[in-house]
Amino acid sequence: MSRFIDRVTIDAVAGNGGHGCSSVHREKFKPLGGPDGGNGGNGGDVTLVVDPQVHTLLDFHFRPRAKAGNGRPGEGGNRNGANGDSLVLKVPDGTVVLDTDGQLLADLVGEGTEFVAAQGGRGGLGNAALASRARKAPGFALLGEPGEERQLLLELKSVADxxxxxxxxxxxxxxxxxxxxxxxxxxxxxxxxxxxxxxxxxxxxxxxxxxxxxxxxxxxxxxxxxxxxxxxxxxxxxxxxxxxxxxxxxxxxxxxxxxxxxxxxxxxxxxxxxxxxxxxxxxxxxxxxxxxxxxxxxxxxxxxxxxxxxxxxxxxxxxxxxxxxxxxxxxxxxxxxxxxxxxxxQEKPVARRPVIRPKAVDRSEFTIVDDPDIPGGYIVRGQRPERWIRQTQFDNDEAVGYLADRLNRLGVEDALVKRGAEPGAAVTIAGVTFDWEPAVPMADEVPLTGRGTDVRLERNERVGAAERKAARKLRRQRLDEQDGQSLGWSDDD
CATH class of the missing domain: 3.40.50.300 (P-loop containing nucleotide triphosphate hydrolases)
Structure with a gap:
């Protein structure tokens, strides 16, 4: 016997974006061929669509989790990753979509009406797309963003005459x-x-x-x-x-x-x-x-x-x-x-037209508030800074330096100075905390070192070949002196 279900809770999980690729073109007799890492594919969306053949929310009662496909990572040779498969969920006419707080998100009435329940993550850029005058061969790529995950309440209101x-x-x-x-x-x-x-x-x-x-x-x-x-x-x-x-x-x-x-x-x-x-x-x-x-x-x-x-x-x-x-x-x-x-x-229904809302010219891209948990700390909130944090490879110094340049161009550093931030203050963005150092020069103002490194960060603790050679010579001299003293030799000998 079929069951009539008119209220369900679903977990809509969009696909993650694919990571960008960090690659350098290699070809015989053509050294330094340049970066050729491709971009990652976008994650798939989870979309609700009104279907007149569906009359109940029964399917969601037994399968409440809806997961879209992930984007594929980029590859060398300027090959971009494929986009993830989007997931289309068919719902009855008259379905109302609410969030966990009971706020109305969508009222789906009319055949073909759509609502994006979860937005797929953006794919990360490969190093070919990140090349610039300052970074001719970036040694890093951007990570793909995680897909949106939302818990939604679906309620059905019967559409009857x-x-x-x-x-x-x-x-x-x-x-x-x-x-x-x-x-x-x-x-x-x-x-x-x-x-x-x-x-x-x-x-x-x-x-x-x-x-x-x-x-x-x-x-x-x-x-x-x-x-x-x-x-x-x-x-x-x-x-x-x-x-x-x-x-x-x-x-x-x-x-x-x-x-x-x-x-x-x-x-x-x-x-x-x-x-x-x-x-x-x-x-x-x-x-x-x-x-x-x-x-x-x-x-x-x-x-x-x-x-x-x-x-x-x-x-x-x-x-x-x-x-x-x-x-x-x-x-x-x-x-x-x-x-x-x-x-x-009743008035004849008019097809819904897309509404384009351009951003205001003076719209702020971020806000800065005091950190309640860290004395003297600050929290930076904004769609762009938080997205950049999720795209950054923090085990790559050059990627961290690129993030610093982006935040500087956005005006985060100037805003911190105006709020009276002290050097070494804890600045948190999207759950990641940094020790803020003001007046860090931009990448085009300092000489760049090897791929994957950034001299401004001074985080590379690896000992170079010249330093290792000098250390070996010093150890040999000390051993020779100790051997001479044990045999009774003097400096004159």
């Missing part, structure tokens, strides 16, 4: 089963329906969808029963139909009191999304009243008594019997007319 509301066991599921080809569960106990049922109804040349929402009780708008879980499925219904049980034997209940109780709950419930208010409040949506189970003589008599009072409210009234198939044709055509009227009053 007509929503059936009523107390438990009012006959809503029975009506859906006889008006459409849907086969919902039907039983003689309350709350038989635990999930909304959608059906397609045909009335002549008109076709509309109908939703059977689980039974509501007083207090549903505050969370009693299944109200809060399923009232949202009514938010996008154009017409609301009260299904009233005229044959109920419960004390204190009658058609008028049932309608008044449900109207109070609809008026108290507020849609979460402002877009759903475009249809009007639930209390202001078009109404019809369906007096059900009139095949029972007592119920038919009760319908005669209340039909006039309901009609005074300006609501169409239909007397039906789902069991005896009585009054169904009139109900079909009546609902179709109301739906057609609603559709005619």
């Amino acid at each position: 007509v929503g059936l509301v009523g107390f438990p066991s009012a006959g809503k599921s029975s009506l859906v089963s006889v008006l459409s080809a849907a086969k919902p569960k039907i039983a003689d106990y309350p709350f038989t329906t635990l999930a909304p049922n959608l059906g397609v109804v045909t009335a002549g040349d008109d076709t509309f969808t109908i939703a059977d929402v689980p039974g509501l009780i007083p207090g549903a708008s505050q969370g009693r029963g299944l109200g809060l879980d399923f009232l949202r499925h009514l938010e996008r219904c154009a017409v609301l139909a009260h299904v009233v049980d005229c044959a109920t034997l419960e004390p204190g209940r009658d058609p008028i009191s049932d309608i008044d109780a449900l109207e109070a709950e609809l008026a108290a419930y507020q849609p979460v999304l402002a877009q759903d208010q475009l249809l009007g409040d639930l209390a202001a949506r078009p109404r019809v009243v369906v007096l059900n189970k009139v095949d029972i003589p007592e119920a038919d008599e009760l319908a005669d008594l209340v039909e006039g009072e309901i009609a005074e409210r300006g609501w169409p009234v239909f007397r039906v019997s789902a069991v005896a198939h009585k009054g169904l044709a009139e109900l079909k055509y009546g609902l179709a007319e109301l739906v057609d009227t609603y559709r005619a009053e």
Whole structure:
């Protein structure tokens, strides 16, 4: 038996970008051929797309983790890595995407509507792309960025033309089963329906969808029963139909009191999304009243008594019997007319256009705040500095020097000076802490040393060949002097 799942939590993991390649062209009789390391490929995105053939979030319930492909690293010979495979997740029409804090990220309505749930990481540049006047043959490449990883909450709001509301066991599921080809569960106990049922109804040349929402009780708008879980499925219904049980034997209940109780709950419930208010409040949506189970003589008599009072409210009234198939044709055509009227009053949907928001000229690329954990320390925050940190090979001095040049050109050093930073102060960017040294010259102002090194950092502790040779000569002289003293030789000898 299929399950209806209308709320799931998924982990969307985008692909990591591929690392750039550090390579030097080598060819016979052509020394110093220059850098030829290719760029890494971009990581794949995780995208949600509305598909009209999907009606539930069941697939995400069993497979909540969605992982896109990683980008391939670059190679020598100026060969760029391949981009990672993007992952497309098909979701039903009416899916709402929220973050872990409950903030709205996307409202997916309409076939083909897309939302990038997780952005793939950028591929790192190879040393061929990093070559410049100051660095003609860089001995490093940039690392690929990690892909975005987000935990998202998906909620489904059924997109139906007509929503059936009523107390438990009012006959809503029975009506859906006889008006459409849907086969919902039907039983003689309350709350038989635990999930909304959608059906397609045909009335002549008109076709509309109908939703059977689980039974509501007083207090549903505050969370009693299944109200809060399923009232949202009514938010996008154009017409609301009260299904009233005229044959109920419960004390204190009658058609008028049932309608008044449900109207109070609809008026108290507020849609979460402002877009759903475009249809009007639930209390202001078009109404019809369906007096059900009139095949029972007592119920038919009760319908005669209340039909006039309901009609005074300006609501169409239909007397039906789902069991005896009585009054169904009139109900079909009546609902179709109301739906057609609603559709005619709505504006035709316009295809969404891409919105381009250029950056402001004076927009700051970063901010600097005091570090609460390190006295005298600072934290630099910004999209570009944090991205540069993730792209840097910290075991390569030349790559670290290149990072320093980028931060200097961005104005980070000048901003630290203005904030009164002292030499040696701890500066943290994207979780990496540095000892800040002001007034470090740029790469084009100092002579460059071997590939993978930077004289400004003075971090290379490797002993050179000349130093090793001098050290060996000194050790031999000391050994000769010790041997001479042990044999009793003097300086004159």
